[in-house]
Amino acid sequence: MKKLSIIFVLMVVFALALSACATPTAAPTQAPVTQETAGGDAPVIAQPKGEILIGNLQDESGGMKALSSALTYAATMKIEEVNAAGGINGRTLKLVTYDTRSDVNEAINALRRMVEQDKVPVVLGPPIANIGIAVAPIAEELKVPIVGLFMDDKCTIQENGEPWTYMFLAQDSATYQGLTMAAYAIQELGVKKVAILYNSSNSYSVGLATPFEEAILKSGGEIVAKETYTGTDKDFRAQLTKIKSANPDVIYFPSYPVEIPLIYTQAYELGIKVPMLGSNSVPPTGLAPSTDPAATTNTFYPYGINPSDPVLVDWAAAYKAKFNSPALAQSFSGADAFGIILQAIEACGDDITSVCITEKLNTMESYKGFQGTVKLSPDTHQPIGLPLAIMTIKDGAPEFVTWYTPEGPAK
Amino acid sequence: MGVPMQFSIILQQVVNGLSLGAVYALIAVGFALIFNVLKFSNFAHGGVLGISAYAGYIAANQFKLPLIPVILVGMVTGAILAVLVELIAFRWIRLQKGQLVYFFVTSVTMLMLLEQVLIIRFGASFESYPYTLVKVRVLQFGDVTISVTYLLSLISTIIAFSGLIYVLKKTKIGIAIRAASNDLTATSLMGINVNMVIIAAFIVSGMLGGLSGVLYGISASLSPQIGQIVVKGFIASVLGGLGSLTGVAVAAVVLGVLEVFLISTIGSGLSPVVIFLLMVVFLLVRPHGFAGVSFSDKA
Numbered sequence: 001m002k003k004l005s006i007i008f009v010l011m012v013v014f015a016l017a018l019s020a021c022a023t024p025t026a027a028p029t030q031a032p033v034t035q036e037t038a039g040g041d042a043p044v045i046a047q048p049k050g051e052i053l054i055g056n057l058q059d060e061s062g063g064m065k066a067l068s069s070a071l072t073y074a075a076t077m078k079i080e081e082v083n084a085a086g087g088i089n090g091r092t093l094k095l096v097t098y099d100t101r102s103d104v105n106e107a108i109n110a111l112r113r114m115v116e117q118d119k120v121p122v123v124l125g126p127p128i129a130n131i132g133i134a135v136a137p138i139a140e141e142l143k144v145p146i147v148g149l150f151m152d153d154k155c156t157i158q159e160n161g162e163p164w165t166y167m168f169l170a171q172d173s174a175t176y177q178g179l180t181m182a183a184y185a186i187q188e189l190g191v192k193k194v195a196i197l198y199n200s201s202n203s204y205s206v207g208l209a210t211p212f213e214e215a216i217l218k219s220g221g222e223i224v225a226k227e228t229y230t231g232t233d234k235d236f237r238a239q240l241t242k243i244k245s246a247n248p249d250v251i252y253f254p255s256y257p258v259e260i261p262l263i264y265t266q267a268y269e270l271g272i273k274v275p276m277l278g279s280n281s282v283p284p285t286g287l288a289p290s291t292d293p294a295a296t297t298n299t300f301y302p303y304g305i306n307p308s309d310p311v312l313v314d315w316a317a318a319y320k321a322k323f324n325s326p327a328l329a330q331s332f333s334g335a336d337a338f339g340i341i342l343q344a345i346e347a348c349g350d351d352i353t354s355v356c357i358t359e360k361l362n363t364m365e366s367y368k369g370f371q372g373t374v375k376l377s378p379d380t381h382q383p384i385g386l387p388l389a390i391m392t393i394k395d396g397a398p399e400f401v402t403w404y405t406p407e408g409p410a411k
Numbered sequence: 412m413g414v415p416m417q418f419s420i421i422l423q424q425v426v427n428g429l430s431l432g433a434v435y436a437l438i439a440v441g442f443a444l445i446f447n448v449l450k451f452s453n454f455a456h457g458g459v460l461g462i463s464a465y466a467g468y469i470a471a472n473q474f475k476l477p478l479i480p481v482i483l484v485g486m487v488t489g490a491i492l493a494v495l496v497e498l499i500a501f502r503w504i505r506l507q508k509g510q511l512v513y514f515f516v517t518s519v520t521m522l523m524l525l526e527q528v529l530i531i532r533f534g535a536s537f538e539s540y541p542y543t544l545v546k547v548r549v550l551q552f553g554d555v556t557i558s559v560t561y562l563l564s565l566i567s568t569i570i571a572f573s574g575l576i577y578v579l580k581k582t583k584i585g586i587a588i589r590a591a592s593n594d595l596t597a598t599s600l601m602g603i604n605v606n607m608v609i610i611a612a613f614i615v616s617g618m619l620g621g622l623s624g625v626l627y628g629i630s631a632s633l634s635p636q637i638g639q640i641v642v643k644g645f646i647a648s649v650l651g652g653l654g655s656l657t658g659v660a661v662a663a664v665v666l667g668v669l670e671v672f673l674i675s676t677i678g679s680g681l682s683p684v685v686i687f688l689l690m691v692v693f694l695l696v697r698p699h700g701f702a703g704v705s706f707s708d709k710a
Contacts, residue, residue, distance in 0.1 A: 063634065065536045200680055229679045232639075234631035237427040237558075238674040245420040258537045262632060265542070269549040269558045270423070290539030290632070292548060 045121040045144055045354040051094045052087075052345060052352055054338075055120035057111055057135070057146070059128065062101035066257060067127045067281070071149065071334035072097060073323045075124055078338050088346050096120050104134035111135050115142045121354040122341050124148065125167075127330045129155055129174070129203035132167070139166040145344075145358045147337045149330060151177065152207035156381040163381040168361050170337035171304045171371065173382045174207030174254075179406035180302055180388045181208075181252065181277050182215035187408055189275055189300075191249035193224045197239055197263065198254055200228035208254035208279055215406070224248050229259075236266050244272050254279040261291040268295035275300060280329050282391070282398070293396035302388040304371045305332045306400045312370060336369035340376075343367055419554035424671050430561030432667020434627050436568045438644035439663040440575065441619030443656055446648065447592040448612045449505070451514035455496045456620050457641030458525025463489040463617075464624030464637055465529060471544050478544050482625050489621025493613040496521055502606075522638055529635035538633040545629060560630035567622055572660055575615065579656075584611050646690055652700025662700065 047053060056075060059068035075095055083092045096118050098110035107126070114120050123139075125132060125148020132150025136158075139146050145166045150156075151174040156167045172180075185191045194216050199205035213223055225246035227239035240263070243251060251274060253263050260282055267276060278301035305312055307329075315335075316327035344360035345352060367374045375384045387403040387410035403410035438460065445453040467485035470476045476484070500517045542548070550557045579585035590598045591608045599605045627640060643666065651662025666686070673682035693700065 061530065061534060063536065065534055227678075232636075233679055235427075235431055237430075238424060238671040239679070241420060241423045241427060242675045244423075245417070258632060258634070261539060265548070266558075269556055271549075271551065271554075271556050290542060292542040 045115060045119050047119065047121055047352040048350070050091070052091050053094050053096050053118060053120045054341060054345075055111075055114040055118070055123035055144075056095045056097040057100060057107060057114070057123055057131075057148075058097060058126050059102040060097065060099035062099075062103065063258065064102040064126075064128055064256070067328065067330050068100075068102075069325070070328040070330040071124060071127060071337065073319060073325065074331045074335035075338040077319060077322065078335060078342065082342065088342065089349060091352075093342075095124075100126060100128075100131060102128060102131070104131055107131045107135055108138050111138055111142070111144075111146075115144050120144070121352055122147070122345070122357045124334075124338055124341060125150060127151075127334070129207055132156075133203055136164045136167050140164060142166075143358075144354045145361055147341050147361065149333055149337060152203040153380075153382075154203065154207075163379065166358060167381055168340070168376060169382045170340055170374065171333040171383065172386050172388060173380075174204065175211040176382075176385075176406065177280065177302050177388060178208045178211035178254070179215050180404050181300075182212045182219065182221075183406050183408060184300065184302075184390055184404050185250050185252070185275075185277060186216065186219045186221060188402075188404075189250060191221065191275075193222050193246070193248045193250075195225035195227070195243040195246055195248035195251045196223060196253070197227045197229070197236065197243060197251060199231060199256070199259070201230045202256065204256070204279075205254045209252070212252055212254070233259075234262060236263050237270060240267050240270050240272060244270055248274060250275045250277055252277040255281065257281050257283065264291055264295045264299070268292065273298065277301065280304065282393075283326065283328060291396075293393070296393040296396065300390055300392050300401065302404070303329050303391050304386065304388065305329065306389045306403075307391075307398060308400050315370070332370040336367065336371050336374060339369050340364070340367045340374065423555050424675055425668060426555055426557055428668030428671035429664060430558060430565065430667070431671060432664030433561060433565035433568045434623065434630070434640075435643045435647050435667050436660045436663035437564060437571065437619060437623035437626070438641060439647035439651070439659045440568075440572060440656055441616045441623065442641060442644040443648045443651075443659040444575070444612055444616045444619070447656070448588060448595075448609060449501070449514065451511050452518065452645060452648070453514075453616070454518040454641055454645070455500065455521035455525070456493075456518075456616065456644070457638030458522045459489050459492045459496065459617050459620040459638075460624035460627075460641060461529055461635065461638030462492055462525055462624075463621035464628035464633055465533060465538075467621075467625035468538055468540055468628060468633055471540050472538075481544065482622060485621035485625035486618040487621070489617035489619070489624065490614045491617070492525075493617025493620065494610055497609060497613040502609075505609075522641070526635050526638060533633075533635065536634070540629045540633070558630065560626065564623075564626045564630070567626060568660070571619055571622060572656070575619075575656065578615070584608070588612050646686065648700075649690055650693055650700055655700070658700055 132155030
């Protein structure tokens with residue numbers, strides 16, 4: 001019996017050891033950093049000399065790795081470019097990456113470690129709203145700014161309507177995207193009866209579905225079906241059959257990449273022929289080879305960029321050559337998020353502190369990036385009115401349709 | 412339009428449920444087979460299913476094999492892996508006459524371990540079989556459509572189940588497995604090589620796991636956690652009665668239909684709650700399921 005107990009212990013230890021191997025966390029560098037104290041208990045993270053460390057809070061091994069790695073890759077490209085040109089004010093940059101595995105507790109611990117141990121004065125945040133919501137109060141406590149792609153309003157705006165001091169969004173918010181898609185559905189597709197299928201356990205999905213629904217109702221449209229699913233679901237036929245029976249003019253399904261091909265395929269298999277409106281998680285390369293092109297002949301979804309823009313095409317080619325992975329929408333907006341961080345650091349000169357970077361982010365006039373000229377609102381810490389590219393899929397390949405805003409076609 | 416439309420929707424939901432139930436049945440029968448012989452819930456079956464699904468994916472994606480060879484790759488992988496699991500994880504405990512709880516804990520550990528192997532090899536992101544693997548995706552009967560991949564699961568379940576029943580009832584090894592499922596010690600005393608019988612059971616169970624892994628992978632998508640679908644097989648096994656393969660298969664189909672109707676009526680959030688409550692009630696009121704044999708030492 002004793003031998004058996006030992007075997008069990010060994011097996012559990014082995015499984016745990018493998019588990020640890022599966023989460024490769026980038027080893028942070030120990031660059032020269034200091035910590036000062038400003039006004040009582042408020043720690044100020046400062047980097048007066050040497051390499052400038054920038055935190056990178058991403059999912060490197062979890063279910064959202066595909067989207068999250070896009071930011072790491074974009075930041076890596078930007079860093080190599082800046083360092084090759086001599087750095088910022090003569091100082092080179094270094095990314096300190098911690099793996100969140102898309103887990104909020106891991107993310108909170110990782111943020112604490114990168115700030116308290118590695119002393120990063122600013123962090124590139126993830127494209128995951130659930131994590132954005134979780135780390136917002138921690139950033140407030142640590143007084144370190146995070147610039148990311150967490151789209152839910154709750155990531156940047158507190159319940160009292162005030163912005164979180166240290167949270168900044170570098171792409172259009174979920175509310176803006178939801179409103180834009182509703183405007184496009186009503187004004188361009190002429191729909192009246194709308195069905196919504198969304199993930200009720202995901203802030204991103206809920207954050208998009210809610211303003212979309214409100215805008216449809218406000219415009220005189222009707223929600224004929226509203227179906228939900230949870231994060232682990234793979235079969236959506238029950239919900240889609242119910243939606244089909246409601247006979248909608250259009251179906252809106254703000255979903256994550258893992259669910260999108262399944263929803264397209266299953267809707268197609270059920271004979272649903274109405275337009276399918278998606279979110280910005282559709283890969284820019286399309287859905288081949290996993291999804292039958294016949295399943296995506298009538299779909300529209302929003303993007304922060306027009307992937308056919310020649311400047312972006314060149315950058316995407318360099319990106320793919322370097323990482324052997326196609327550039328996603330999050331690669332471009334992630335590059336903008338990182339560019340905003342670098343612009344704030346540059347504006348701080350020799351005063352590389354969390355306080356200065358936060359102040360520069362709050363007062364930044366604008367940043368010219370892949371998404372256009374990004375202006376962060378001091379009231380929401382979100383970009384002010386960036387038009388969204390409405391995309392469609394033709395023969396399995398994405399195609400740009402038009403630029404759109406919640407008010408209608410972009411000027 | 413009203414009444415016929417409603418009827419076609421109900422019919423479509425029944426088809427959706429039967430399709431889902433067919434997948435669950437395939438998983439549940441492989442799961443229940445090991446319970447029949449060794450009397451414990453083999454959650455490692457989920458790990459076998461997961462790795463087989465990825466083996467089929469490699470065969471389809473990298474070697475561009477068509478559907479039938481892909482399924483065969485999955486089944487062979489499942490059989491080999493299931494035997495390895497038995498030899499590495501369970502045999503020692505059995506030889507030491509370890510308690511059932513050790514088997515149970517080991518099976519859960521093996522599921523976690525095999526999941527981690529997939530994470531190390533493929534990362535935690537998802538993969539998809541190429542859609543060209545199943546050329547005709549859907550069959551249309553009036554207003555009702557049937558997904559071909561689910562239809563394949565249904566047909567595979569019927570073939571595999573019929574084959575399994577034939578093997579168990581008409582062949583020497585099948586009779587030996589049934590004898591072993593009644594009493595391992597007595598079977599051994601009758602001169603039957605119990606180790607070989609158990610290996611045979613794991614081979615059949617692994618083949619079923621591989622088959623269900625590939626078919627489920629095609630109709631859904633692949634992630635390292637795909638093996639956790641074995642929980643549905645476990646629920647079906649509990650409802651059907653772990654001692655009866657027929658009961659388990661029927662329960663799995665009922666579970667699929669029930670799940671679809673719960674999702675379409677009370678929503679996907681509450682549906683699992685009702686199903687797990689139902690399972691608890693079943694365990695309290697009828698612990699041997701609606702067709703099974705009572706096992707006081709069910710683990």
